[in-house]
Amino acid sequence: MFGGFAKAIFGSSNDRYVRSLRKIVDKINALEPEIQAMSDEELKGQTARFRERYEAGETLDALLPEAFATVREASVRVLGMRHFDVQLIGGIALHRGEIAEMRTGEGKTLVATLPTYLNAIPGNGVHVVTVNDYLARRDADWMGQVYRFLGMSVGVIVPNLSDVQRRDAYHSDITYATNNELGFDYLRDNMKYDRAQMVQRPFNYAIVDEVDSILIDEARTPLIISGPTDDKSELYKSVDAIVRNMVPEDYEVDEKQKSVVLTEDGTEKMERLLEEAGLLVGANLYDFENTQVVHHVNQALKANVIFKADVDYLIYEGKVCIIDEFTGRMLEGRRWSDGLHQAVEAKEGVTIEPENQTLASITFQNYFRMYPKLSGMTGTAATEAPEFYDIYKMNVVTIPTNVPVQRLDEDDEFYKNQADKFAAITTAVKEKQELGQPVLVGTVSIEKSTALSKYFTAEGIKHNVLNAKYHEQEAHIVAQAGRIGAVTIATNMAGRGTDIQLGGNLEFRMADEHADLTHGTPEYDAKAAEIRAEIAEEKQRVLAAGGLFVLGTERHESRRIDNQLRGRSGRQGDPGLSRFYLSLDDDLLRIFGPQTMFARLMNKNLADGEAIVSPWISKAIETAQKKVEARNYDIRKQVVEYDDVMNDQRKVIYEQRADIMDAETVGDVVVDMRSETVNGIVGEACPPNSYPEQWDVPLLKERLQQVFGLTPPIDDWVQEEAVDPEMLVERVLALATAQVDEKTAQLPPETYVQVEKSILLQSLDHHWKEHLAMLDALRQVVHLRAYAQKKPIDEYKHEAFQMFERMLGAIREDVTRTLAFAQFNWSPPPEPVLPDFVTTHIDPLTGDDDTADIDAATGNIMSRLAPMQGDRPEMPANVTQAVMTGEEPISRNAPCPCGSGRKYKHCHGAL
The missing domain is CATH 1.10.3060.10 (Helical scaffold and wing domains of SecA)
Incomplete structure (x- = not known):
């Protein structure tokens, strides 16, 4: 009670900390007239003066007010954007190695320029980490204008760069890159045979954008560089055929743990079937000699019973593609380990690709903990604050919004079953569409998106579907989700990378409606002005209708994902509304919720189609989510504990390699x-x-x-x-x-x-x-x-x-x-030849596999591998010239321009 009383008077610890930072903001603001009076040349000269003072012993904290004021003025002159005071507070938190939680639309990209510039002054390099290659390129080009104006070099790391290009980028003052590229470059550097071929330099400071996505969601699985092993596809097929004979009475399923085990009767049945197929040694399934068979049986059971098409994976172009449970995106190129992916391929009857053997791996937790100073920014981090501190020793600071949030978050509505819930959702969406209010409908899986889409179609509701099956149109669908009466069904809205602008998006409307016009021409400008006026008028109508309505069809396992969905509405002071519709059929309630209480309360007291709206039940759901979050955290923590053991050994081996090379x-x-x-x-x-x-x-x-x-x-x-x-x-x-x-x-x-x-x-x-x-x-x-x-x-x-x-x-x-x-002769010793590695590198925005085999080792080493044997058509002269001069880089996974029908990396791109 007293704690709540003190909090009401003095504010929370976060509020008090933010207030303390305002003293530094006042110093920065006081310097503004002096900095504004500088000429461009004087402003550009600030960097050299800061570096001289740093070398003379002045600390970065002492330089902070002047450096931040310099960046703000440079941003005004170059980009026409001036940092708000709350953005300065966010910048200070980032400089201090903390996580700045800033709501969606508050300008995190611009905030990062402040600590990035300040920490680049010593010249040891600053890494700005993004969730995908598009954002790395965009931010390096966009914010790079400010850094270059101030005399700093900017590099960007994207797939298919040569070692020389990578080394130059890493030796820039500021480097933009994805978490995957950074991690794989670290692993590849420690597989090279010459120190001169290594591209990275010692770690210094990193700012992680969408820090919750990268350090928590992506950190569930390690980065792995692997090479192929023996083909065992026939064994997978044989075991899968046997497992299909098992009935539910033969096994026990644990949905919470995603595991399935044979019962005693099921084991006897499995032993008999395996014996008939000639796959069992002796009569006991669990004899040592049958260890491999048991492993394949367990994976085949899991593939057939636990993993479901269009929920955990989908078949795309004849391949099993994993669906990310957090983003709903198709992770093309990523594969489950330990033979599980091959078991699913056998189940679906597609080509079974061989398993890979790990050659090098590291978790994101252990990679990013190598940075002496690490900070991050996101719209949703407070719910995971304990994990950020326990694993990374980073505190979460909630930064206030520049304009008060006007979104209304309503209590959840509960229904007896999914049919009643879908009927209520349809009614609500129809009402909002008639008012002209745009609606964003969030689902938790492709399966639910497809079912709801069919329901809407039957009811005559015009809508767009955004999920892993349609990721090609993702940016265009999201960009226009804020137009009058638009209804968009999204599998998940976490980190989509494109803003929902009320009234529509000028850039995407021009691309969709006037693709024939060239940017910068009078015709383009005239049409852009016309559409801009239409958007402004449409935005006023949307605002009058109440802004964007976010409708959640069920709760996610993590409150953070729910908050990300809600955060799409009410941006930068716009009005908005959010509401979640739940039923007893929802996975969260069915698996983790207090089922007995809900069943008694709802089945006995509710008529068909009737809903309960109660803050008490919403609180109960939140408690269930907290339990799931704690369980998932324990799982991730266990991953880190085990990898810490390997990490100590990895450091010894990598240090030994470096000592040998040096x-x-x-x-x-x-x-x-x-x-x-x-x-x-x-x-x-x-x-x-x-x-x-x-x-x-x-x-x-x-x-x-x-x-x-x-x-x-x-x-x-x-x-x-x-x-x-x-x-x-x-x-x-x-x-x-x-x-x-x-x-x-x-x-x-x-x-x-x-x-x-x-x-x-x-x-x-x-x-x-x-x-x-x-x-x-x-x-x-x-x-x-x-x-x-x-x-x-x-x-x-x-x-x-x-x-x-x-x-x-x-x-x-x-x-x-x-x-x-060894038998020696006078010829030079042969260079070690590295195998054809397989790296997992997924673009979180599109789900595409950006991995190139050239990334597996250095360009220098790989160039010494024998060229591909076999006939191939002559490459067209114009394409050859473009490739040789670097004017037209070809993706390693794209079809070869020679017309052979093979991928470029297997044809003229063979290394």
Whole structure:
């Protein structure tokens, strides 16, 4: 009670913190007349003066008021946009490494220019991270005008850039890029064989746009670079055919955990079917020999029972494309791991693509935590504030709006079933459409969008559908969703990237209605002025009708997604309305809600078509959402806990690689490896404190032959009276060293150093790849240790450490063996050839796969791979010239212009 009383008088902690920042804003405003009086040249000279003062010892905090005032004035002169005071507050929060929660339409893109410029003064680079390539290009070009005016360099990282272009972009003062490109460049850099080929420089400061989408939603799955493994498509098909014989009584389903397990009777039935198909070894399904079959059975069960078409995935151009549960977009190119995607492909009867083996991976959590300073901005972050602090140590600051919000958020309406709910939605939409009020209808899945669309069509309601099946028209549909009487059904409105402007969007109307006109011509300008007037008039009519009406057809698992949907209405002081329609059939209520209470309350007391509107029930739903959010957070936290174990090992391996590449010579490392290998072999056969008659002499001979190709007189040595293991180590090591010295003399010293480096790096990469596969397998089964009253994460840490130790020993022995058996000649050592990697890189705006095989390694290394064999048509001369000069870059996944029918990367674009 007292807390609420104090909050009413003094404001919340967030309010007090924001008030404290207004003192700095006052200093910035006080500098405005002085800065405005500067000429363009004087304003441009500010950057050099700031850098001199920074090098002299002045801190960025001390420079902040002047730097912010400089950026604001530069923005006015270059863009015609002046930062509001609340935008200055947002900029200060970002500079302090915090998350600025600013409502949709408050100008976050412009806010980022303030801390970006300030933190670029030291010259160590600032990364501005966006959710897709389009925004990276747009913002680098748009806001880059301000930075360039002030004398700073701006780079942008997008797919299909060469290493030289990437390196130049990373060495700019300010770099715009997507989270995927940054992460993959980090992984690729740590797979290269020459320090000069690496493109990134040490991490400094990053601002993450749509921080909740990138650091929470996208962080559910790691970035993975992988290579193909053996084809097992027939096994998937066989197991899928068997699983189709199972009936609901044969398995138990847990929708919350998205898992399905066989019952005892189901297991016996499965064993009989597998035995008939010749896939079972012995009679017991869970024998060790059947581990792989059990895995395939479990994935096939999950594919057939849990995963549903048009909800979890859809078939697009003969491929299974995942649907993102948060954005509703088709993630073309992204694949479920661990054989699940192949199981779904077998279920749907499409081509089964082989599984991939992980070569390198990292989670976004561990990638972004490498930045010494990290900040972010979004419209919805407060509900996830605990997670942002726990994982990233970032506080969320809610920035007030420049103009008070006028949107009215009404209580939810509850119905007995979906039919009653759809009928009520249809009635509401009809009423609003007749008034001329635009309606945005939010759904949680493609399936619900399609069902509602059919309902609207039957009722004669003209509407547009926006979901993964129609993502090509996405921007055009969203841009016109604010016109008079427009009705738009959207699968999800999170991060759509295009504003809903009341009355319509000039740019998109010109593109749709007058595509034949050229921008900048008198005809274009005349038509644009005419349409601009129409939009202004239509906007007044929409405002009079109440602004945009956001209608949610059910609650999402996360309140943040609901808030993103609501945030589309009432932007920048516009009027608006939002309301959610719910029923007992909704997934959230059915799976997570207090079913007994709702069932009793609604089934007994409600007539058909009747609704309940109660703040108390809305609060109960919000409580259910909080429980789901907490559960999802626990899942993400567990992902981070497990990846932290791998991350420690990853740092060791990557630092070791860097040390090898930087070293002038690695002879000492190789000598130490040889010494430790000999010690290990002798110690294995001749344990310390043992007698010679207890030694395993045959094993010692065998191992020395295997590793060194040596056949020393071990029997004679053992017969000596004073012989001990240390003496054996010295003699074997002397022979092994003499053997290597003899080979070393065959090559020039600088050439032999390169040979040693190459062997070291290749061995390191090979064993690290195998180690990642082992860790993946361990993680799949370590949860079973809980049955033995052991904590799985502790068991994972212990086992992973032991496996890492074994891997280091295997690397030492592998390098020693390779050098011992190597046959040298006078030709230079061959460059290591990297495999044809597969990278997962999805454009969140369109769902397109922007991955190019050229990204897999460096352009320098990949250019040395053998060209594609086989006939291909001659490339047209004009296209060849354009490609060679860089005037017309061709997407790696686009059809080849030569007309072969193959993708460019498999034809004339083969590397």
